[in-house]
Amino acid sequence: MGLSCALILRRADLDVGITTNLPMEHVLKIASFTERSSAYGIWIGEDMNRRYDIFTLTSIVMLNAPSKMVGIGVTSPAIRNITTIARAAAALAQTAPGQFRLGIGVGGLQDLARIGTSVEKPVAMLRDASETLRHIWRGSTLNQGETFELKNYAPKYNRTERIPLHFGVRGPKLLGLASRIADGVILSGPLPYIERVISIIKGAVRDRGLVNFRITVWLPTLIAGKRTSKQFAKVVAATVIADTTAEVFNLAGISEHGIEKLQRTARKRGYQAAAKYVTENLLDSFTISGSARHVCDVFDSIRKLGADEVIFGPPYGHPILGAIDKVVKAWARV
Amino acid sequence: MTFGLGLNVHESVGDVARKSIVAEALGFDYVWISDSPSQLYGPIVGAVVAAKTSKIKIGLGVMSPFLHSPKQIGATLNTLVDAYGPRFELCIGPGDRMQLEHVGIHLIRGEKLTSKMAAARKEIASLLKKADCLEKIWLGAQGPMMLKIAKTFDGVLINFSKPEMIEWAIREVDVARNTEIGVYVTSYAYSTLNPNIRKLAKVPAAVVALGASDSVLKRFGLYSKLRNARKLAEVAPNLEKILNQVPGEVMDEFSISMRISQLPTYLTQLKRLGVSHVVFGYPQNSSLQTVKELGRTIRKLREI
Secondary structure, eight states: OHHHHHHHHSOOEEEEEEETTSOHHHHHHHHHHHHHSSOOEEEEEOOTTSSSOHHHHHHHHHHHSTTSEEEEEEEOTTSSOHHHHHHHHHHHHHHSTTOEEEEEOOOOHHHHHHTTOOOSOHHHHHHHHHHHHHHHHTTOOBOOOSSSOOSSBOOOSOOOOOOOEEEEOOSHHHHHHHHHHOSEEEEOSOHHHHHHHHHHHHHHHHHHTOSSOEEEEEOOEEEOOSHHHHHHHHHHHHHHHHTOOHHHHHHHTOOOTHHHHHHHHHHHHOHHHHGGGOOHHHHHHHOEEEOHHHHHHHHHHHHHHTOSEEEEOSEEOSSHHHHHHHHHHHHHHO | OEEEEEEOTTSOHHHHHHHHHHHHHTTOSEEEEOOOTTSOOHHHHHHHHHHHOSSOEEEEEEEOTTTSOHHHHHHHHHHHHHHHOSOEEEEEOOOOHHHHHHTTOOOOOHHHHHHHHHHHHHHHHHHHHHTTOOOOEEEEEOSHHHHHTGGGSSEEEEOOOSHHHHHHHHHHSOOOTTOEEEEEEEEEEESSOOHHHHHHTHHHHHHHHHHSOHHHHHHTTOTGGGHHHHHHHHHOOOHHHHHHTSOHHHHHHTOEEEEGGGHHHHHHHHHHHTOOEEEEETTGGGSHHHHHHHHHHHHHGGGO
16 A cells, blocks of 8 residues: 555656757757756657757757756658667667667658658558567568568667667557557546546556556646747647647647647648647647746646656747756646 | 868767867867767767867768658758768768668669759758758768769768779869869878778778779779679678678778878878868777877878
């Protein structure tokens, strides 16, 4: 009883989130700041084909925050050769042993469409990607798989330590797969949806008897108050809403008429234009914005649902380091 | 003449970083970090090397536009330059046909291949220019068709070791005014011969030989000698079995193995041919001792 209470009441770890589209000046400052702070780690999201290479950027973050856990959250096997993901992850695991986590996902629908790619069998792709990556890291020689064409492929670098694999997924089938074969899941989407899926995943993971499975929640977060910040938050919310499937809206119980229009506008004219269709209700569901205290209260409610990690930012608020500092300090008081 | 050390990305990130620190201390101008499907991801190793050193130039490549999209290659260089400054140069090339086959990439041939390479250079250069980090882009080449497009690059890194082959390749290059000529040499220069290290040269030499075009092999009388190995490579890509079919004399044609005292003569020959950048590749980098021996000699050769 005492032990289970301790598990339920323990605090979730606070991470800082960055993306490959963030200017290097900010990346370096955030990494160094996080290294000195009490934050648990850094997650790096891939904005496909925007500004920086996810793997190289992750190595730079690791070199500037050597004591922190650093994760890619997420990259997609749909846009890279699977062996490239494997050897990049292996190099990152060597850069700071025990500190790296790899997140994989199908990829944002809008992003994939923009680069002319689609994924027909997402469940098979992520299942095969996980198996293939783990085989490569063990140093096995691989032959043709269902999804990835490999012929007598054998890595020449050293066998790799076990790299935790996290899935960045949303739909029920992919979440089910994650709870069966991944080491963790990175969730994003409207808050009511997060609430529902955490309990589903918790149940599935408990059935498997897994104690180290990590549930991480990453929503756009912002220390805001001013009108300009709110407008910025709407653009960020539009980015997420544009990528959200009907399945997720159903799970979240959201049925707004403007969603279809927002997604169409995002596709044709970009997220800035789509932001005008973000209602107050959608904004509250898809982003966490307000004072540092408010953000941490929401984080705490997510923690109570069963999340192990919560990620702050982007878009953070202005100035970025000031906003991160406020949240780290407020979280320490929760 | 500038000198580079090819780093072996089969080794651990830590070992490669240690060798790069030594290379910088010994006055090498460049370290080159390769990127092939069976090795660690080169750009990450490049980031670690940049963090551990302060001024040595870091060459990245050969990176293949068939393995990474030009956008990904451009983004990679942009990442490194933004984080560590303008210390990076890029070498692109199609990549080793056999290695790419292992990972499901079927390399095209002929003019389609050269057109794709030229288009990749253009796209990468444009991306780098837009990001304000336009660095030198080299072409990794050895066959006549690829050599013909070298003039559109800032430099060409020829993957031959013997002066007569290099001379032929340079004749094939329709050199533009600013195209620098470099060579990437499978090299073992030693003060005391270590037969085990000499043996290591066989693998990269054989890989270069097997990847050479028919016309190159015919020109140097090696085509028939490699017939069995190349046939085997098509059906059973087991490197050890294939290597057994590559005659020693062919491997010797694609590598140098010489006393360190003979190096000045070799380099003088290359300089006369117009070579201005020499990269010493595996197995020269296989131990700190071989790196140091070469580095000390290069210090003395600065007047070349």
